[in-house]
Amino acid sequence: MTRASLFAQDKRTRARNATEKRFRAYGLTAIVLALLALLWLLISIFGNGLPAFKQTFLTFPVTLEESVLDKSGTRDPAVMAKATTITYGKVLTKALEAEATAKGIDLSALKKKGLANLISEESPATLRNMVLADPSLIGQTIRFTALAGGRVDGYYKGRVTLETAALDKNTSPEQLAVADKLKEAGVLTISLNSGFVTMPDASDKRPEAAGLGIAIIGSLYMMAVVLVLALPIGVAASVYLEEFAPKNRFTDLIEVNIANLAAVPSIVYGILGLAIFINMVGLPTSAPIVGGLVLTLMTLPRIIIPTRAALKAVPPSIRDAALGIGASRLQTVTHHVLPLAMPGILTGTIIGLAQALGETAPLLLIGMVAFVRDFPGAPPSGLFDPAAALPVQIYNWTTRGDPGFVERASGAIIVLLIFLIAMNAVAIYLRRKFERRW
Amino acid sequence: MSIGLLSLIILVLTLVGYVVGKSRAIASVAGDIRKLHSLPPFYGRITALLTAVPAFLLIIGWLLAEPLVLENRALALIDPAEIPQGQSADLVMSDVRRVAAGLDLLETRGEAIAPLIAAPDQLKQAMNAAGIVLQTEPTPSTLAATAALRSAKATSRLAMVVAAIALTLGGLAWGLSRIKPEFRARNATEGFAMWLLIGCSLIAVLTTVGIVASLLVESLHFFRLYPITEFLFSTQWAPKFGGGGTLGIVPLLWGTLYVSAIALLVAVPIGLLSAIYLAEYASRATRSWVKPAIEVLAGIPTIVYGLFALITVGPLLRDYFAQPLGLGNSSSSVLTAGLVMGIMVIPFVSSLSDDIINAVPQSLRDGSLGLGATPSETIRQVVLPAALPGIVGAVLLAASRAIGETMIVVMGAGAAARLSLNPFDAMTTVTVKIVSQLTGDTEFASPETLVAFALGLTLFVLTLCLNILALMIVRKYREQYE
Amino acid sequence: MKDQRLESRVDTQTIKIQARGAQVYYGTNHAIKDVDVDILDKTVTAFIGPSGCGKSTFLRCLNRMNDTIASCRVEGKITLDDEDIYDPRVDPVQLRARIGMVFQKPNPFPKSIYDNVAYGPKIHGLTRNKAELDAIVESCLRKAALWNEVKDRLAAPGTGLSGGQQQRLCIARAIATSPEVLLMDEPCSALDPIATAQVEELIDELRSQFSVVIVTHSMQQAARVSQRTAFFHLGNLVEYGETGQIFTNPIDPRTESYISGRIG
Structure with missing residues (x-):
């Protein structure tokens, strides 16, 4: 039998090689698609969210006249509280008008309320709280930094344009023109928005004042609860199952159980929390303690699984060595196996916590969507106060009408992602640093 | 104390x-x-x-x-005369609970509560001032x-x-x-x-018992108020405030399955092909950064995907596909939610498939390559058939994940229960309705609220079956090559 | 078993594979050093030597199976019918269709017995219809002395056979593409003595059609089945010649000490 030369590819081989190339290209395309999806997601979130970290402010002198703000002249906060935010709003508007006139800006084109609208509705309340906290300010002229209104803020972030402003009853092109002049005069500035991570949530009409303060504290409280409960319980359960449990039907049941619990949809844990912790035990809704408990139950299997893997990775020779010199089984585990497995356990725990931090659905059901303006107290009693949580706050903002909240929600996601990246970085660091090959 | x-x-x-x-x-x-x-x-x-x-x-x-x-x-x-017609005592009990909590609160604030108990109208005012809203005077x-x-x-x-x-x-x-x-x-x-x-x-074990008990008890409660056949077979989902609505699960299940199917259509080819490329073709260096990058997709919270669906994918699909094709005007749609969920599920398919493909013994690949098969022939005709059970398990796990997913569909799929084939229509799913029936001011004794537990039970059973099946298949597969 | 050493005689002098100055590196490790060897047609050639001497590595170079290992690099010239198999124009897929391979551990695909054998002809497009394929499968199973054992259960999975049967199935699978050379990497090391004897007998029969290269750990096996033997030591080809001469009258002292059991 004569064969063709090896140097010449026959037709079939060429076709097969073409198929081979195509197949490789499919694989490569799939990877590129997956990575592009990731990139698209990140660009979309960062593009929408980064402006939330900048904010438009108006800084101008405000004279706090006694005749307006404290007619009684007693400086008694209880009496002064009679001056409402409306009064303070007028004070601010007047002060801004005076400042604008002083800088030679023509305000005649503005409609009624056009100037008042430049300032956020939140700022009068801020000023009022400032004065009530320190009545000695009355009679002085202070430089006050007010939040600019949501539309003006949106104008400098590209969300509002002169065309859309013409159709919007909350702003007007004339108003934006005045804002531009104020900016030239240095009254209006755009700077870092620290209030975004420290202030509480604000009402529907005031996206410019909405902050994540309570949500961050609420999330931290919940993570503390999860860490305090899930880590010891998870490690104890793993140690029992991996080191002590006899192989029988009962432990089999526990194992299957844990594997399944890890895959139960998170919303089911929310139903559990609602039915058991709130309706049966009577814990308060919106409280970090309930959120923490629900997330603990959800995180437990996700801690147990990597913890058991870490325990399993410790070679039996270590156990034999300890048992061989007369240590009890529990001593063997606590003195030798657990310390060696610790990096793996911590890595698993941190990753479990990171998942819990981003979990939204179960928290919706236990009432963490409530609108909360007051910061919760210090733990432990603060765990029972109403609070928000980062992911739920994001969801909450997306359901609101004002487009300013889209920016806030995306910005909040950036904050959430920063937390997650930090946690995962710690986990990766631990794994790299302590990883041991037996 | x-x-x-x-x-x-x-x-x-x-x-x-x-x-x-x-x-x-x-x-x-x-x-x-x-x-x-x-x-x-x-x-x-x-x-x-x-x-x-x-x-x-x-x-x-x-x-x-x-x-x-x-x-x-x-x-x-x-x-008993004070229990309103057609409602259970639970409602009255929740008033009792609320009043008791309010009195506790007032007491800790140092207010005198004895005169308030004597005058219900003042009590109501005082409670409202303290932030506890009472509908009626006690x-x-x-x-x-x-x-x-x-x-x-x-x-x-x-x-x-x-x-x-x-x-x-x-x-x-x-x-x-x-x-x-x-x-x-x-x-x-x-x-x-x-x-x-x-x-x-x-x-x-207690967690599982708690889940099953709470779902079962409240579901039974629901089925006493609402016929189970109606729930399972009615094609209408039209809850009414104050009761009397139709609560059929069929349109919700349809929405759930439709969204999940689209998600799998996106995730399975991409996830599987990526896994194949990474396991069989990619160099060590490529693999070491591409694999974690794809797994990042699994670490991103679902709320992020939800927002992505809401502000980016939804409007994009509406403006460039649905409206030009005349298929709809809604930015939330089955396709939006399915597409985004598909992206989320990619790493679940790819990581597990990658592990499974790597578990196929090298000797099988050598055998095929030694006969002069090209790598792709080897993969398609030897590796994949050998890995098939494991891959099926991975896909089932991904499906269970998609069915139980909540935030993406809440923010991307819409709220209208609808039986339609058009992927650009807004539809709703089981999880969306659990959220909407259990949040907001709902009375805990009405079928409109309790139906959420029946929906939860359905969801739990559905995902549990998928999980058990998948785990069994994967475990069996692992044993085959160990 | 009859002593084949007495009747072993090289049948042809046609050179099928020729290696000149072959070097193999794994990363920085120089695994094969300057090997020259001529492998004759219609002959069983045995590669023997202690573990790690490079005999399997060299075998895998002959059909470029080493291509699948990224860090492996081959230098020098290896030809099949005077054509350099490492020439960039050569497609390893086509090469491997002509140089088949049987591995140490039986590795039937998780498919039916029939599909295992039909796999090669299918991917190389050697048949035009089902009848031809059936004929190839039957003839290969017959050549592999497996037909009578499996003819009633061709649809059963190949993984269900015994170890010896699996290895003969792998041989049937390898010869189904009608290769010119058959490389065998310790084909009997995972088998029991009875299965080993069957496979050895088979190898001797295959010699009438193919050139067979077999790597073996067992000197007895090399003596039983091969006509020519190459002794490898530490990556060097120490001695190559007729099997009878290598075993009875080795030239190199290293060969002699290995044969007599002092290296290994």
Whole structure:
């Protein structure tokens, strides 16, 4: 039998090689698609969210006249509280008008309320709280930094344009023109928005004042609860199952159980929390303690699984060595196996916590969507106060009408992602640093 | 006495138990610890454990059982005539609970509550001022039940504190009395610790029991108010405020399955092909950064995907596909949610498939390559068939993930229950309706709220079956090559 | 078993594979050093030597199976019918269709017996219809002395056969593409003595059609089945010649000490 030369590819081989190339290209395309999806997601979130970290402010002198703000002249906060935010709003508007006139800006084109609208509705309340906290300010002229209104803020972030402003009853092109002049005069500035991570949530009409303060504290409280409960319980359960449990039907049941619990949809844990912790035990809704408990139950299997893997990775020779010199089984585990497995356990725990931090659905059901303006107290009693949580706050903002909240929600996601990246970085660091090959 | 203070007392006594137990053990052998059966700290530890653990278990059990017992007693005081027609006593009980909580709050604020109880209208005002909203003025029998509840609760708390401290001291005394040189403190401590470990691993079982019980009990409750056949087979989902709506699960299930199917259509080819490329073709260097990058997709919280669907993908699909094609005007649609969910599920398919493909023995690849097969022929005709069961398991797990996913569909799929084939239509899913029926001001006794538990039960059963099936397949597959 | 050493005689002198100055590197490790060897047609050639001497590595170079290992690099010239198999124009897929391979551990695909054998002809497009394929499968199973054992259960999975049957199935699978050379990497090391004897007998029969190269750990096996033997030591080809001469009258002292059991 004569064969063709090896140097010449026959037709079939060429076709097969073409198929081979195509197949490789499919694989490569799939990877590129997956990575592009990731990139698209990140660009979309960062593009929408980064402006939330900048904010438009108006800084101008405000004279706090006694005749307006404290007619009684007693400086008694209880009496002064009679001056409402409306009064303070007028004070601010007047002060801004005076400042604008002083800088030679023509305000005649503005409609009624056009100037008042430049300032956020939140700022009068801020000023009022400032004065009530320190009545000695009355009679002085202070430089006050007010939040600019949501539309003006949106104008400098590209969300509002002169065309859309013409159709919007909350702003007007004339108003934006005045804002531009104020900016030239240095009254209006755009700077870092620290209030975004420290202030509480604000009402529907005031996206410019909405902050994540309570949500961050609420999330931290919940993570503390999860860490305090899930880590010891998870490690104890793993140690029992991996080191002590006899192989029988009962432990089999526990194992299957844990594997399944890890895959139960998170919303089911929310139903559990609602039915058991709130309706049966009577814990308060919106409280970090309930959120923490629900997330603990959800995180437990996700801690147990990597913890058991870490325990399993410790070679039996270590156990034999300890048992061989007369240590009890529990001593063997606590003195030798657990310390060696610790990096793996911590890595698993941190990753479990990171998942819990981003979990939204179960928290919706236990009432963490409530609108909360007051910061919760210090733990432990603060765990029972109403609070928000980062992911739920994001969801909450997306359901609101004002487009300013889209920016806030995306910005909040950036904050959430920063937390997650930090946690995962710690986990990766631990794994790299302590990883041991037996 | 607050629980915090009580816990603190117990903890202090525990510490005392440890220190005294340890020193007593040393004293019992006049400092020559070689004569002790165990090391001195073990004597301290067993005393501490005996002091703290029974007391804390008592407190936890008491707090869990207390509401059940007390509320049943208070319920008996409510005049049956005051229970509105067609509603259960639960509603009245929730008023009682709310009034009691309000009174507690007012009391801690230092307000005089006795005059308020005498004047229900003032009570309502005071409560509203304190942030507890009462729909109506409390009726006399509600107030009576409230008073009974509060006094019983006060008594019960006092009894609990007394019992807990007694138990603590008893445990302490017993623990100390057992300390003798020949007492096997280490074995006792370890026996105790073992029970704690077992207790911890039982929490997983208790969680499952809790899930199943809460879903079943409330679902049964629901099926007493609403016929089960109607729930399972009605193609209408039209809840009405105040009851009387149609609550058929069919359109919700349809939406769920439609979204999940689209998600799998996106995720399975991309995930599987990526896994194949990474496992069979990619160089070590490529693999070492591409694999984690794809897995980042799994670490991103679902709320992020939800927002992505809401602000980016939804409007894009609407403006560039649905409207030009005349297929709809809604930015939330089955396709939006499915596409985004597909992106989320990619890593679930790819990581698991990658593991499974890597588990196929190299000898099979060598055998095929040695016969002159190209790598792609080897993959398609040898590796994939060998890995198929495992891959099916991975896809089933991904499906269960997609079915149970909530935030993406809440924000991307819409809220209208609809049986339609058009992927650009907004539809809704089981999880969306669980959220919408259980958030907001809903009365806990109406079928409109309780249906959420029946939906939850359906979801739980559905995902559980998929998970068990998938785990079985994957486990069997692993055994084949181990 | 009959002693083949007495009747072993090289049948042809046609050179099928020729290696000149072959070097193989794994990363920085120089695994094969300057090997010259001529492998004759219709002959069984045995590669023997202690573990790690490079005999399997060299075998895998002959059909470029080493291509699948990224860090492996081959230098020097290896030809099949005077064509350099490492020439960039050569497609390893086509090459491997002509130089088949049987591995140490039986590795039937998780498919039916029939599909295992039909796999090669299918991917190389050697048949036009089912009848031709059936004929190839039957003839190969017959050549592999497996037909009578499996003819009633061709649809059963190949993984269900015994170890010896699996290895003969792998041989049937390898010869189904009608290769010119058959490379065998310790084909009997995972088999029991009875299965080994069957496979050895088979190898001797295959010699009438193919050139067979077999790597073996067992000197007895090399003596039983091969006509020519190459002795490898530490990556060097120490001695190559007729099997009878290598075993009875080795030239190199290293060969002699290996044969007599002092290296290994």
